[in-house]
Amino acid sequence: MSLITPLMPVILPVLLCAAIGVFWVCFKQPFDNEFVRRIVLWIGAPALIVGTLSKAVISPALLQHVLLASICMLGFTAAFAVVACLLLRLNLRDFLNPLIFGNFGNMGLPLCLFAFGEEGLAIGLGIFLITTVSHFSIGIAVLSGKAVVKGILSSPIIYAGLCAGLLVFNEWQLPLTLQNTLSLLGGMSIPLMLITLGVSLSSLKLRGVGQSLGLGCLRLIVGLGGGFAAVYVLELEGMVRxxxxxxxxxxxxxxxxxxxxxxxxxxxxxxxxVVSSTVISFVSIPVLLYFLGVR
Incomplete structure (x- = not known):
């Protein structure tokens, strides 16, 4: 209990919000996944990115460092994923994306906020920005076999990232009215992401338990391996690490x-x-948080 108790304020809010989504489905209440997805990706997440990064105590140099760390993390994760697929004879186009792209938004952002506060959320948003752009450009290109430019240019998250970067690099402040508006709109994103996670998980079917557990463990090992490699190569320290x-x-x-x-x-x-790696992460992430010194 001495290990788990201090982590309850970090882990329990995530579990409870996701549980709302599970119970929502159990009670057969209507849930429009497409509407929620669009309102988060088109309004909530862009507002969260601009609003949080514009008011966060994050220097231009630190933001550049975070973006570089995100690219490096993805690069190492992709390399490890390719090696794992080749060794285990898994189809690259089938399994490369789920091995590379973790739940950086629905689960990652709330954990960053609850574990490390506003500064952690700001850094987490930088990672979320890079990974989302990569997922819906390179990731879709892997799946479809062709480059997707239109999807990148039509994503509001891209423009939100550019706007936030402009504010940070020029050290500009938003008018209080606009900042408060973005805070309100961005505030809906994290609860909606977690509830949607619960709804989505409750609707997925787990088949081939042995294979699913193996693939779930592989995602967590490959992902964390990419993270440690980025930390080692870039010599990351402190909050960014x-x-x-x-x-x-x-x-x-x-x-x-x-x-x-x-x-x-x-x-x-x-x-x-997806299901097995999420279930396993409810054990592995508390252990990692303890290793990172979250008490």
Whole structure:
């Protein structure tokens, strides 16, 4: 209990909010996944990125460092994922994305906030920005076999990131009215993300338990391996190090399952990976947080 008790304020809010989504489905209440997805990606997440980064105590140099660390983490994770797929004879186009792209938004951002406060959330948002852009550009290109430019240019998150970067690098402050508006809109994102996570997980079917557990463990090992490699190569320290490791340890994102359905890339196996890695992460992430000194 001495290990778990101090971590309860970090882990329990995530579990309780996700549980709302599970119970929502159990009580057969309507939930429009597409509407929630759009309102988060088009309004909530962009407002959260601009609003948080514009008021966070984060220097231009630190933001550059975070973006570089995010790219490095993804690069190492991708390299480890390719090696794992080749060694285990897994189809690259089926399993590369779910091995690389963790739940940096729905689970990662709340954990960053509850574990490390506003500064941790700001750094986590930098990682979320890079990983989201990569997922919906390079990730979709892997699945479809062709480059996707239109999807990148039409994403509000891209423009929110550019706007936030402009504010940080020029040390500009938003008018209080606009800042408060963005805080209100951005504040809905994290609860909605977690509730949607619960709804999504409750609707996924776990088949082939042995394979699913193996793939789930593989995602967590590959992800955390990429995080540690980035930390070692870039000699990351302090808050950036902790947030990179925490984000790298998140389970496979639910979006991987949705994209696997869309492009017919082993959706059942990917669903098993998403569910199993999420369940395992409820044990592995508290251990990691304890290792990172969160008391």
């Amino acid at each position: 902790n947030v990179v490791l925490l984000q790298s340890a998140t389970p496979a994102a639910v979006f991987n399952y949705l994209l696997a359905i869309q492009y017919r890339r082993a959706p059942e196996a990917v669903a098993g990976m």
